[in-house]
Amino acid sequence: MTASLSNDAIARLLERHGRLLVVAGESAFRARAFERAAESVRLYPEPLARLAERGELTSIPGVGEGIAYAISQILATGAFPAHEELTRRIPESVVELTAIPGVGAKTALKLYSTLGIDSLDALESALEAGEIARTMALSARMAETVRAGLAAIRRRTGRTPLGAARPVAEAFLAAFSRARPQDRIALAGSARRWEVTIGDLDFVIASDDIDDTVAALAEIPMLEGQARSGAGEVTGQLPGGIRADITITSPAAWGSALARATGSAAHLERLGGIPDGLASEEAVYVTFGLPWIPPELRAGGQEFARWREIPELVTIDAINGEFHAHTTWSDGGASIVDMARAAASRGYTLLGITDHSQSLGVAGGLNSERLAAQRLEIDAADMTAGVKLLAGAEVEVHRDGTLDYDDETLAALDVVVASLHTGLRQPREELMARLERVLRNPHVDIIAHPSGRLIERREGGDFDWDRAFAIAAETGTALEINADPARLDLDPTLAERASAAGCLITVNCDAHSTSGFAVMEYGVAMARKAWLKPEQILNCWPRERILEWLAARGRSSS
DNA sequence: GCCGTTTTCGGCCCGACTGTTTTCAGTCG
Incomplete structure (x- = not known):
């Protein structure tokens, strides 16, 4: 039994196998x-080795007889037969x-079977050598798609999305x-x-006995x-393969260590060096004649000029409702x-129910x-738990900028949220014409x-943001900061520009379940x-003022 | 491969768009 194999390591192997099954053309359902x-395994609280000893692997959701056998093989040998057989046919890197x-x-x-291309690097070499375009199996158009796609991937940072990192951090904080x-x-x-x-x-850890703390870390x-x-x-x-850097300090130097480890580099540089031996971050900032600066504002710029505004910035308690949520x-x-109940438990007084429109078939869009x-049903549930429900929709924007419902249907809704889910690779001119048409709708x-x-x-799409923001400010259309950690869209830099241009902002979780509201942070x-x-921010306004805003836009909500 | 008041087989992941096409396969959301 390989006791050291973590649930995460097992999960990674199962995931790689699943992805390889897709490439191999096996049943998408099996993949x-x-x-x-x-x-399911990645999040499982107990080491799988212990479950395997008790013969309870199939108690994990999504694990049946087949995958339980694979896991037991992984625990015993670090691999499983079906995966070894598959990788003999197709290298994992083809994924x-x-x-x-x-x-x-x-x-x-x-690409793999005709040219032996088994990785992005191999693909780039083949592209440089002109092999892709020369090969009869693949057209010149395909070569261009590949070239553009490779460039987009190379532009990625290789960093871990915050939404993947913070849950890992929280799990580690709890374990420690x-x-x-x-x-x-x-x-x-x-x-x-x-x-x-x-x-x-x-x-950062504050400890009276660093050696004991190091020993405790070894047991996690x-x-x-x-x-x-x-x-x-x-x-x-x-x-998730995320590197952890842990600083252990004495409680007396906690503030200095935490401020240093938090950064940013630009923020620390502007401060000009953190004094040693301070017990709290407040004490650190006092030495610079500043109040405590919240971490999210430590960018090395405006926090030094605008710190007096910090108490006025939005907090989670100021959020009074949301306009973008999905249901069954x-x-x-x-x-x-x-x-509605979940919204009420967060202290909301208003919730827009905005399920997908008809053309998003995969998401069960509504005709x-x-x-x-x-x-x-929404009207019947309205004011459930004290929350005003708006009957809305998240409406698809077609490639020509028209919407997925006719005007009569749209006019009857309490709130209309428009989304571009497809055709985001359109050239800027087309994309902007499309967005302008939506904004002016x-x-x-x-x-x-x-x-x-x-x-x-x-x-994201290649929008001309200054123009987009100017039009949105003119039409009074609110722009969303989508709180889903996979999106965080608008990005803070764009949201700041939009607001400066006079646009109204709204922050929504795009919740797809009752737990989906948790991403508001x-x-x-x-x-x-x-x-x-x-x-x-529109959803920080009192409910009556929000309803007045909607009414002024021709909305019928009562 | 998993799952189940639809329960041991058959459903799960549908439909639009694109161009690798010219009658349909592949990709994406």
Whole structure:
């Protein structure tokens, strides 16, 4: 039994197998089964080795007889037969190719079987040599798609999205606190500053006995490959392959150590060196004649000129409702009533129910008949738990800028959120013409996730933002900061520009379940990085004022 | 491969868009 194999390591292997099954052209359902099982295993609280000993692997959701056998093989040998057989046919690295937009499983397999291309590097070489275009199996057009896709991937930072890193950080904080309740631990670095992507995770621990703390760290299973790099420095690897840098300090020097480890480099440089031996961050800032600066604002710029405004910035308590949420009517996991109750428990007084429109078939989009039926249920549930429900929709924007419902249907809705989910690779002219048409559509109240980016996975559209913001300010259309950690869109820099241009901002979770509202902390952090105040954010307004705003836009909500 | 008040087989992941096409395969959301 390989006791050292972590749940994360097992999950990674199952996930790689799932992805390889897709490329191999196996059943998409079988591939998904492996990916689902991997997700389930990664989050499983108990080491799988112990479950395997008890013969309880199939108690994990998504793990049946087949995958339980694979896991037992992985635990015993570090691999499993089906995976070894598959990798003999197709190298694992071929999966890399499918990261290129426009290259799916079939094309990746074709590239491998006809040209032996088994990685992005090999693909780039073949492209340089002109092999792609010369090969009869692949057209010149394909070569161009590949070239553009490779360039987009090379532009990626290779950093970890915040939404992947923070849950890992929180799990580690909890695990350490259980092991060493007498020590104090905090997250530091870019994750504490709510940067959209992070390079590694930094932690600071205050301890009266550094050696004891180091020994306790060695006992935490989720921190692998630990090394002591200095008297009070420990490094290691956390789930997802994220590097952890841990600084251990005395309680008396906690403030100095935390401020240093939090950064940013530009912020520290502007401060001009953190004094040693201060017990709190407040004490650190006092020496510079400053109040405590919240981590998300430590960018090395405006915080030194605008610190007096900090108490006025938006906080999570100022959020009074949301305009973008899904239910089981389309691709959500909770009913209208359950979503309303979850909203109420967050102190909201208003919630827009905005399921997908008809052309987004994969998400179970509603045609106008089902939309009308849904309104009956929304109206019946209105004021459930004291929350005003708006019968809205997240409406697809077609490639020509027209919307997915006719004017009559749109006019009957309480709120219309418009989204571009497809055709984001259109050239700037087309994309802008399309966006302008949406912004000038009198039925549209809010533009959801305006750029369409998926962090580290897909770049946003090539919009002319200054022009877009000017039009949005003119039409009064609100622009969303989507709090989903996979999106964080608008980005804080764009949100700040939009607000400066006079645009109204709204921060929404795009919740697909009752737990989906938890990501609001990300959205608020982004809004704070953009130096936004509640007045500038539509869903911080009192309910009556929001309803007046909607009414003034021709909305019928009562 | 997993799952189940739809329960041991058959559904799960549908439909639009694009161009690798010219009657349909591949990709994407």
